[in-house]
Amino acid sequence: MDADMPCNVTPPNPKDRVNMVLWFKDSEGVPLYSLDNRNGDLEKAEHGAIARPKTGKGRYFFQTSASGVPLPPSGPRASPHNWEQPDEGVTLEPKVARLRILNVSAEDEGVFRCRVDFLDSPTTNFRVKLTLATPPSAPVIYNKNGVEVGALAGPFQEGYDLQLSCSVTNGHPRPVVTWWLGDTLLDDMVETKTSSETINRLTLPAVTREHLGAVLQCRAAPLPGAPYQHRDVTLDVYLKPKRVQIMTALETLPAGRPRQVQCETSGSVPAAQVTWLLDGEALRNDAVTVTDDRHVTISTVTLVATPKDDGRELACRAENPRVPGGFMEDRRKIRVAHAPEVTISLASEKSADQLMEGDEVRLRCDVRANPPPDKVSWYHGNHLLRQDSEPQPSHPGRRLYVVRDLGPSSAGEYSCAASNREGTGRSDPVSISVQYSPRCRQGFDNRRVGALKGTPVQVRCEVLAEPADVRFSWTFNRSKDGSVAVPAHKVETNGTVSYLAYTPNGDNDFGTLGCWASNSVGRILVPCYVHVVAASEYPTTPLKII
Numbered sequence: 001m002d003a004d005m006p007c008n009v010t011p012p013n014p015k016d017r018v019n020m021v022l023w024f025k026d027s028e029g030v031p032l033y034s035l036d037n038r039n040g041d042l043e044k045a046e047h048g049a050i051a052r053p054k055t056g057k058g059r060y061f062f063q064t065s066a067s068g069v070p071l072p073p074s075g076p077r078a079s080p081h082n083w084e085q086p087d088e089g090v091t092l093e094p095k096v097a098r099l100r101i102l103n104v105s106a107e108d109e110g111v112f113r114c115r116v117d118f119l120d121s122p123t124t125n126f127r128v129k130l131t132l133a134t135p136p137s138a139p140v141i142y143n144k145n146g147v148e149v150g151a152l153a154g155p156f157q158e159g160y161d162l163q164l165s166c167s168v169t170n171g172h173p174r175p176v177v178t179w180w181l182g183d184t185l186l187d188d189m190v191e192t193k194t195s196s197e198t199i200n201r202l203t204l205p206a207v208t209r210e211h212l213g214a215v216l217q218c219r220a221a222p223l224p225g226a227p228y229q230h231r232d233v234t235l236d237v238y239l240k241p242k243r244v245q246i247m248t249a250l251e252t253l254p255a256g257r258p259r260q261v262q263c264e265t266s267g268s269v270p271a272a273q274v275t276w277l278l279d280g281e282a283l284r285n286d287a288v289t290v291t292d293d294r295h296v297t298i299s300t301v302t303l304v305a306t307p308k309d310d311g312r313e314l315a316c317r318a319e320n321p322r323v324p325g326g327f328m329e330d331r332r333k334i335r336v337a338h339a340p341e342v343t344i345s346l347a348s349e350k351s352a353d354q355l356m357e358g359d360e361v362r363l364r365c366d367v368r369a370n371p372p373p374d375k376v377s378w379y380h381g382n383h384l385l386r387q388d389s390e391p392q393p394s395h396p397g398r399r400l401y402v403v404r405d406l407g408p409s410s411a412g413e414y415s416c417a418a419s420n421r422e423g424t425g426r427s428d429p430v431s432i433s434v435q436y437s438p439r440c441r442q443g444f445d446n447r448r449v450g451a452l453k454g455t456p457v458q459v460r461c462e463v464l465a466e467p468a469d470v471r472f473s474w475t476f477n478r479s480k481d482g483s484v485a486v487p488a489h490k491v492e493t494n495g496t497v498s499y500l501a502y503t504p505n506g507d508n509d510f511g512t513l514g515c516w517a518s519n520s521v522g523r524i525l526v527p528c529y530v531h532v533v534a535a536s537e538y539p540t541t542p543l544k545i546i
Contacts, residue, residue: 001104002102002104003100003104003108004099004100005023005099005114005128006098006126006128007021007023007098007114007126008096008097008116009021009097011118011119011121012118012121012122012124013120015120016118016120017040018042018116018117018118019038019117019118020035020036020037020117021034021062021097021114021115022034023062023099023112024112024115025110025111025113026110030050032049032060033048033050033060033062033099034047035047035048035062036048042064047061059103060101060102061100061102062099062100063098063099099114101130104132105132106132108130108132109130109131110130111127111128111129111130112127112128112129112130113125113127113128114126131173133171133172133173133222133223134171134172134222135175135222136168136169136170136171136175136198136220136222137220138229138231139166139177139218139219139220139231140168140231141153141164141165141167141231142165144164144165149164149233150233151234152233153233153234153235154235154236154237154238155236156207156235156237156238157207157237157238157323157324158207158208158237158239158240159206159207159240159326160206160207160323161204161205161206162203162204162207162211163202164179164201164202164216165199165200166179166199166200166218166220166231167198168197168220169196170196171198171222172222173222174193175198175220175221175222176219176220176221177190177198177199177200177218177220178200178219179202179216179217179218179219180217180218180219181214181215181217186202186216187201187202188200198220202216207235207237209237209239209242212239213234214235215232215234215235216232217230217231217232218230218231218233237269238270238320238322238323238326239267239323240267240268240320240325240327240328241326241327242266243264243265243266243267244317244328244330245263245264245265245316246262246314246316246330246332247263247264248260248261250314250332250333250334250335252335252337252370253303253305253334253335253336253337254305254337254338255336255339255422256304256305256338257304257305258303259303259304260300261300261302261303261314262299262300263276263300263318263330264296264298265297265299265316265318265328266296268320268326269320271297272297272320273318273319273321274297274299274316274318274319275316275317275319276301276314276315276316277314277315277329278309278312278313278314278315279312280313283301299316305334306338307336307341307368307370310334310335310336310338310370311333311334311335313332313333314331314333315330316329317329335370336370337370337371338370339369339420339422340367340417340420340424340425341367341369341425342365342366342367342416342417342418343427343428344363344364344365344415344416344427344428344429344430345363345430346361346364346430347362347363347400348362352430352431352432352433354435355406355432355433356406356435356521357407357408357436358406358407359406359434360403360406361402361403361406361432362400363402363403363414363416364398364399365378365400365401366397366398367397367399367425368397369420369425370420370422372420373419373420374419374420374421375387375388375419376388376399376417378401378414378416379416379417380412380413380414381412385401401416407434407436408434408466410432411432411434411466412432413429413430413431414429414431414432415427415428415429433466435467435520435521436464436465436466436521437465437519437522437524437525438463438517438518438523439463439464439465439524439525440461440463440464440515440524440526440527441462441463441464441496444462444463444515444528445526445528445529446529446531447529447530447531448531448533449532449533450532450535451502451503451510451533451534452504452534452535453504453506453507453534455503456502456503458499458500459499459500459502459513459532460497460500461474461499461500461515461517461530462496462497462498462528463496463517463524463528465496465517465519466519466521467521469519470493470495470517470518470519471493471518472493472498473485473488473491473516474486474490474491474500474513474515474516475513475514476512476513476514477511477512477513483514486502486513500513500530502532504534509532510532510533510534511532512530512531513529513531514527514529515528
C-alpha cells in the first residue's frame, strides 16, 4: 500500500515562488527527498530521492500535481513555468503537493517534515504524522448476559430497553468501534478498553415497533474513515397488540338464546392471546375459538345471556404475555331482552309485624325488564287491586302502592306483577299483619242462651284479635242492680275463646253476661253479650256449649 504525505507549497506572496522543498523523517538531519527549483522552471526542477539504508531506493516521489509530474498548479490563471501573480482580480488557490511513499512498511511510521524555501518569503515547515494501521479482529456481538449473538438478536420487548455489546481484539492503533442502524450512527462511544479488547456497549432506552426486523451493524475500523469490518444482526422484537375491536354489533340480545360475538386484534408479535370478560370477570366458556393468521387474530365467543347480564360490560382483551403490560381492551355494554323480574318489599318505616290498625303501609315493586314493562298489577292474595301504576321518575323500574287505614282485612299476602313483550313476571308475596284490639267474632256479638234454675250452663265467647294473646273477663248485668264481675275461677281461656260455667239459681240470675277481652293493643270497646233467659222462654238444651 502507498501513502501520500501532503505539503502546502503555495507561497505567502503571490509574486513569490518555490525555491527548494526538503522532506525529513523524525529527527534525522539529512533530508530523505529534495526538490530544487532554484532555476525557476518547475518542469525542470531537480528531484532527489536520497536512499535510506532500511527502506531501500526508489520508494519516494514528490508530486506537485495529480499526475505525479512536477508542474505548477493547474488552470489558466497560473503560469506554466513559475509561481507568478495571476491576472488582476484572481486569487491563487492553495496548492498541496504530496510525497508519495511506495509500499509502506512499519519502518515508515513516524513524523515527516516538509520544509519549503521560497525565493523571497520566509521558509515554512509542515509536519505530517504517518501511522500504519493494523486491522482489528472481526466484530463479535454479545447480549446483555454475555452470550454471543448469531444472525438474530433478541427477542426484545416493545417499550423496554435493548442492550448489545460489540467486541473486537487487537488492531493498531486502538480501533474505532461504532453501531449503526442503516446510515444512522447510533453509538460511537467505547466503554471498555483492555490491552487487546475494545468493546462498545449499545443501549436503546425503548424498543419500538419499527425495530422489528431492523438490521443493526457493528463496524470496526483502525482509523476514522478507514475501511472497516462489520457484523450485522437482525432484531427480533415482541410487540404489544396495536388494535383490538369487537366487530359484532351488540344490539339487544334475547335472553337464553346463543349469540356469537367476534373480536379482531392485530399488531401483536407473536400472535395475541384473547380473553373475554364480563364486568371484569373472565368468561369460562368452552365455545371460545381463536383463529390466527400472519397479521390478525380473530376470537369468537358464544354468549347465552341471562337477565342478570343486562347492562353489564363485555370486554375483549388482547394480550401479549411476553410483554409486561402489553394488552388492550375493547368494551361494550350489552342489553338483554327478557321478561320482567319482579320483587316486592315494604317501603314503610315499620316492619311487616309492627303495623297497627289505622296505619298505612307503602309497598314497593321493583321491576327489572327489557324492554320496560307496559303493565304493572298489584294483588292482595289473588284479588287484583290496581293496574298500571306510574313509575318514580328517579327510578323507572320502581312502582309504589299505598294501603291506607289498615284493618284486620288488610292483613295477608301482597304481590305485584309486570308484563312486556317478552312475557310476564310476578313477585314472591310479602306478608303483612295488622295489630288491633279484640272485637267479637261474627255471630258472637249478641247471643241468647236458655237455662234452667239450678242447672249449670257453659257459655262461649269468641273474639278476633292481633296479637292473639287475649285476656278475658266477664260481667253479669241485672236490670235492677247493674253489672257485677263474674268470679275469675269460673272463666276458662283458650287463645281467643273464653268459656264461662254459669248456674242461674233464682230469677235474679237471669240477665245479660258481658264478655270483655283485651290484648297489648287495647281493650274491646263493646263486649260480646250473652243473654241468659229461662229455658221456657228460649228452648235450648241445658249444659250445651254455645
